[in-house]
Amino acid sequence: MTNSFAPTDPSKDKKSPTVDPTKIARVEIFPPIGIARVGDSGVRPDGSSDGEIEYYYAPEVPGITDPPADMFRDKKQRIRRQASSARPHRLFRVYAYDAGGAVLGEINNEQNYTLSWTVHVANKKAAYYEFSGEHTHDRLYRERKKTLRNPDTDPVGGTLSGDPFDKSLEGRARLIIDPGAKPLTRGSETEPVVLAGRFDGSNPAGSGVPVTLGELRTDAQGRLVFLGGTGLARSVQKTNEFYQPEIISEFDSIDWIDDICDGWVAVSVAHPDSPDLSKLTPLKATVCSAPPKFAWGIESPTSLYDILENFYKKKQSYEDHSGTDFYKDIWPVLAGTYGLSWVNEKAFQGHGPGGFGDFLPLEQTLSSSGSDSKPLREHVFERLREPDFRNKDQAHVQLMPRLSGDNGDALEPGTVPSTVTGEPITRFAALTELQYDRFQRWKDGNFTVGTKLGTIKVIEDYPIADQPVMLARAALEQTIGDPLYPGIETFWIAKLDPTWKVDPQNVRPPFRVDYDRCLPGFLSRGLALPWQSDFDLCNTHWWPSARPDNVLSIDTNVQQIIDGKTTNPKGVSALMGAQPRSRWTEGLRDTPEDTTTSFFPGSTDMIHKWKDLGFVAKLSLASAVTPVWVEVERNLPRGFLPSRNE
Numbered sequence: 133m134t135n136s137f138a139p140t141d142p143s144k145d146k147k148s149p150t151v152d153p154t155k156i157a158r159v160e161i162f163p164p165i166g167i168a169r170v171g172d173s174g175v176r177p178d179g180s181s182d183g184e185i186e187y188y189y190a191p192e193v194p195g196i197t198d199p200p201a202d203m204f205r206d207k208k209q210r211i212r213r214q215a216s217s218a219r220p221h222r223l224f225r226v227y228a229y230d231a232g233g234a235v236l237g238e239i240n241n242e243q244n245y246t247l248s249w250t251v252h253v254a255n256k257k258a259a260y261y262e263f264s265g266e267h268t269h270d271r272l273y274r275e276r277k278k279t280l281r282n283p284d285t286d287p288v289g290g291t292l293s294g295d296p297f298d299k300s301l302e303g304r305a306r307l308i309i310d311p312g313a314k315p316l317t318r319g320s321e322t323e324p325v326v327l328a329g330r331f332d333g334s335n336p337a338g339s340g341v342p343v344t345l346g347e348l349r350t351d352a353q354g355r356l357v358f359l360g361g362t363g364l365a366r367s368v369q370k371t372n373e374f375y376q377p378e379i380i381s382e383f384d385s386i387d388w389i390d391d392i393c394d395g396w397v398a399v400s401v402a403h404p405d406s407p408d409l410s411k412l413t414p415l416k417a418t419v420c421s422a423p424p425k426f427a428w429g430i431e432s433p434t435s436l437y438d439i440l441e442n443f444y445k446k447k448q449s450y451e452d453h454s455g456t457d458f459y460k461d462i463w464p465v466l467a468g469t470y471g472l473s474w475v476n477e478k479a480f481q482g483h484g485p486g487g488f489g490d491f492l493p494l495e496q497t498l499s500s501s502g503s504d505s506k507p508l509r510e511h512v513f514e515r516l517r518e519p520d521f522r523n524k525d526q527a528h529v530q531l532m533p534r535l536s537g538d539n540g541d542a543l544e545p546g547t548v549p550s551t552v553t554g555e556p557i558t559r560f561a562a563l564t565e566l567q568y569d570r571f572q573r574w575k576d577g578n579f580t581v582g583t584k585l586g587t588i589k590v591i592e593d594y595p596i597a598d599q600p601v602m603l604a605r606a607a608l609e610q611t612i613g614d615p616l617y618p619g620i621e622t623f624w625i626a627k628l629d630p631t632w633k634v635d636p637q638n639v640r641p642p643f644r645v646d647y648d649r650c651l652p653g654f655l656s657r658g659l660a661l662p663w664q665s666d667f668d669l670c671n672t673h674w675w676p677s678a679r680p681d682n683v684l685s686i687d688t689n690v691q692q693i694i695d696g697k698t699t700n701p702k703g704v705s706a707l708m709g710a711q712p713r714s715r716w717t718e719g720l721r722d723t724p725e726d727t728t729t730s731f732f733p734g735s736t737d738m739i740h741k742w743k744d745l746g747f748v749a750k751l752s753l754a755s756a757v758t759p760v761w762v763e764v765e766r767n768l769p770r771g772f773l774p775s776r777n778e
Contacts, residue, residue, distance in 0.1 A: 146592040148238040153406035157231040159239065161399055161417035162600040163607040164643040165436070166224050167621055168346065168421045169214035170363030170391065172743045173206045179364050185347070187213040187359055193594070194605045195464075195585025197429030197471075197759070199749040204424075205765050211424055211743055213359050224356045224417055226399055227600055233637070235597045239401065241354035245409075246402040249356045252313040253327060253345055253395030253419060254653030257661040258282050259304035261294060263383035265617050266538045266624040281384045281661065282307055285334045296625045296658060297649050306332035309343045309389070310653070316348045316356065324349045324359075333368040333387040340368050345393040346421060356399075360421035361391030365662035365739055379739065380730040382669055383618065383660045390662040394420040394622070395652030396645070415635065415644045420655055422621040423663050425610060425678050426716070427748045430471035430761065431464060432677040433533040434563055437608035439626055440643045442564035447634050450642055451566070452601045456579035458499045461570040464585065464609070465563070466491040466498065466512070468677075469532075474761035475683060475748055476676035477713060478534060485709035485758060492758045501577040513575035517562040527556035535561040536673040538617050538624055561614045604641045612675050618666065620678045623658035625650070664742050665735035669723060680748050682713035683763040685770070690762065694753065704756040716745065719768045744768035 167190065174185035186206035206212055226247060228236040239245045262279045278292040286304035293300075302308070309329035316325050325348040332340030349357040367377050369387045379385055396416040401409050444450035453460065470492050472479035483489040491498060497505045498512075517523070517531040527543060536542040539558035563571070573579055588594055594602050616624040625631055633646040645655070660666030667679055684690065692698045693707055700707040720741055723734035746766030750759050 146590060148240060148242065148592070149596070150243050151228050151236045151239050153245070153403040153409060155230050155236060156228040156239075156401075156406065156409060156412075158229040158233075158414070158637075158639075159226055159399070159401050159409075159412050160229070160414045160600070160639055161224055161397060162227055163224070163417070163604040164415075164641065165418045165420065165440075165604070165645075166358065166397075166607050167214070167611060168358050168360035168419060169424050170360045170421060171211035171213035171424060172362050172364065173208075173210045173212050175210075175362045175364070177364075179362060179366075183208065185213060185359060187215045190214050190610070191606050192591040193586070193588055193602055194609055195587070196589070196606070197586065197750050198752075199428045199747070199764075203749075203765060204428075204747045205767075209765075209767055211363070214424070215357050215359055224358070224397055224419070225603075226355075226401060226414070229639070233639070235600065237596050238599075241352070244403060245354070246317065247350075247354040247356075248315065248317040248400045248402070249348070249350070250313050250315050250398045251327075251348055251356070251358065251395065251419070252311075252652045253393040253421070254308060254310040254651075255329075255343070255345060255389070255391065255393045256301070256308050256310075256653035256657040257392070257659065258331070258333065258389055259286070259301050259307035260657040261292075261298075261301075263618055263658065263660065264294075265540060266627065282333065282386050296628065297630060297654065299651065302651070306335075306337055306340070308653070309345060309391075309393070311345060314348060316350060317354075318350055322350075327393075331368060331389040333389070335368060335370060341366070341389075343389060343391055345391050356397065358397070358419050358421075361393070363391065363423065363663075363743065365390040365664055376739070379662075379665050379732045379735040381665070382732060382735070383666060385661055385665065388662050390664075392421055392423070392656050392659065392663050393653065394418065394655040396647050415633070415639075416647055418645045418655070420621050422611075423667060423678070423742075424747075426745065427475045427677050427680045427761075429610075429750050430475060430677045430748070431468040431609060432612050432614070432675065433465050433468060433535070434561065434567065434614040435609050436611040436613045436621065436626060437605050438564050438567055439613040440608070440632070441641070442566040443629070443632055444634075444642055445566050447629075447632075448638055448642060450638065450640070452605070452641060456570040456573040457582035458574065458579055459582040459584045461567070462498070462574050462579070463495070465567070465571075467495075470758070471761065472676055473709070475680035475716075477682040478673075479676065480682070480709065480713070482534070486703075486706035490758075499581050501579060503577075506577065509575045509577070513571055516568065516571060517560060519562050519565040519568045521555065521557045521562070524555060524557045527560055529560075531560075533561045533563070533614075534673065535615060536617065537561050537615050538627075540617060542673040564614075600639075601641050604643060610677075612678055615674065617674075618659045620675055622655040625655060625658060631655075662739065664738040665732060667742065668717065668720065668734040668738035669732070680716040680763075683716045683746065683748055684708065684711055684761070685714045685746075685763050685766070694751070703758075704753060705758040705760055708756070708760045708762075714763075714770060716748075716763070718770050741768055 176182045188200040278294040311327040327345040347359040469483040473484040517526045537560045612620040633644040635642045720737035721733035744767040746763040
């Protein structure tokens with residue numbers, strides 16, 4: 133079947149330089165980690181097929197904050213899926229290297245190369261341990277982390293270790309969705325490979341429900357396109373075919389399943405003029421399928437890219453550049469606080485348009501290494517929390533980032549430390565050691581200015597040698613790296629040394645999962661089950677760059693500002709920023725903060741209504757001096773309270 137839908141691709145008219153196959157000594161897949169995002173495009177609410185799947189490509193270069201050209205919803209108002217692909221402006225492709233380690237360029241069908249892909253992803257959430265944070269240190273935690281989800285189904289004999297790399301759980305077959313390794317060698321005109329599996333839960337083997345984790349496709353050049361699943365979640369309890377029970381657990385719902393997944397991507401390369409190419413074995417890349425990013429173009433202070441660069445700095449002395457580059461290292465964090473102010477009320481109080489902590493008007497001063505800007509640089513640096521929880525006196529919200537940590541909710545002023553499980557400092561996020569060191573050099577005036585990210589719009593306009601690094605950064609800069617409690621794209625396993633493969637050849641960037649230790653499905657199995665339950669509950673101090681808290685809706689007053697009918701001497705951005713915000717989850721029931729362990733009405737509503745919530749996107753407004761983000765494409769009416777199981 134020919135696929136008629138084609139997403140907008142700014143790189144479609146770009147061509148890769150021809151690579152001589154006789155000079156190739158090594159091939160590798162980039163980016164090393166790609167993120168796909170689920171969406172219900174192409175399916176009905178019950179998961180049955182309903183037309184063609186529409187999708188969009190995530191940015192191919194760092195610093196792109198504009199929304200996708202075709203926006204987020206298809207013609208039926210369902211959420212488009214974010215594709216991982218091996219094409220520029222997508223997420224996976226193949227680069228060739230010569231014997232000296234120099235990048236020769238991308239190789240694809242256009243140059244008479246044949247790319248034979250194999251992908252193995254899985255969902256193993258239901259077979260994993262009940263959720264626990266990385267830094268909880270009380271007796272209850274040590275016991276609880278060895279308690280299984282779905283404990284009465286496919287029990288595991290012997291002593292449970294609680295190890296996040298535990299392979300003894302692989303025998304819990306009724307709780308694992310594993311389509312196996314799937315090959316693909318073809319062009320865009322052919323049928324997709326469906327990643328189909330089954331989830332039985334507590335039902336007899338083979339009697340459960342089919343679950344599709346996504347699809348594999350290729351474009352005309354043979355580059356891989358990975359589409360994630362639908363994002364739908366359900367219970368398989370055999371009570372009533374048309375009845376779905378309430379969510380009664382924050383992280384560990386029994387007999388529930390979603391279609392989040394992760395795993396490896398492999399490729400072999402052939403060319404008629406170089407038979408030995410097929411003998412090359414590139415390192416496996418990784419794909420993670422994650423929830424939609426509802427706050428587009430807004431970054432977390434620490435992404436997975438920052439986490440990995442920090443790890444490889446320690447293990448291989450790898451950095452994607454030497455020294456401190458203002459526009460690569462400093463400005464994304466500072467400008468990011470302004471972006472967060474459009475999705476989080478507390479960020480707005482500190483960093484909103486025209487506020488004391490609005491860094492955008494100070495860009496020229498902050499990018500100067502002169503003595504005049506030194507007091508401001510020092511002031512900003514003094515507000516940063518030290519990395520790795522090394523200063524226990526910094527467990528308060530006056531420091532940045534004002535986000536929760538890997539051990540639970542950030543402590544509000546007045547909290548008595550003795551009432552907190554574990555060290556209070558572990559309740560707060562911080563930059564990585566590498567990020568912090570770069571800020572320290574910036575504070576001391578020891579930095580270069582560089583070029584603002586986003587100035588270059590397509591990957592082909594970067595030098596060939598820089599393209600792999602830029603693809604990796606673009607793929608991960610919009611992810612959550614801290615906190616991981618549990619996380620959005622992956623959980624705290626991403627911060628553990630055994631997860632990552634140390635490559636002695638040090639191909640830039642060297643970010644590779646060690647699949648001898650970390651099997652397909654391991655990166656996501658510690659996330660909430662289903663994903664919507666935690667997505668509802670984790671607000672305020674958690675992940676506003678992915679899951680908005682407070683948003684600016686386009687009501688009559690805001691529309692008048694957009695139309696230029698309402699003005700203010702402080703400017704359009706300040707005027708827009710001062711408008712009342714709405715709760716992003718308005719229309720869903722509230723889960724009480726002091727909820728019992730089995731009452732999560734907001735999570736139940738999120739199961740059914742996530743696909744109707746709005747996206748926050750940057751508004752193209754010529755009259756605005758600084759960017760403005762507003763909620764768009766919301767299908768759930770405000771003030772609407774859904775009935776149970778709607």
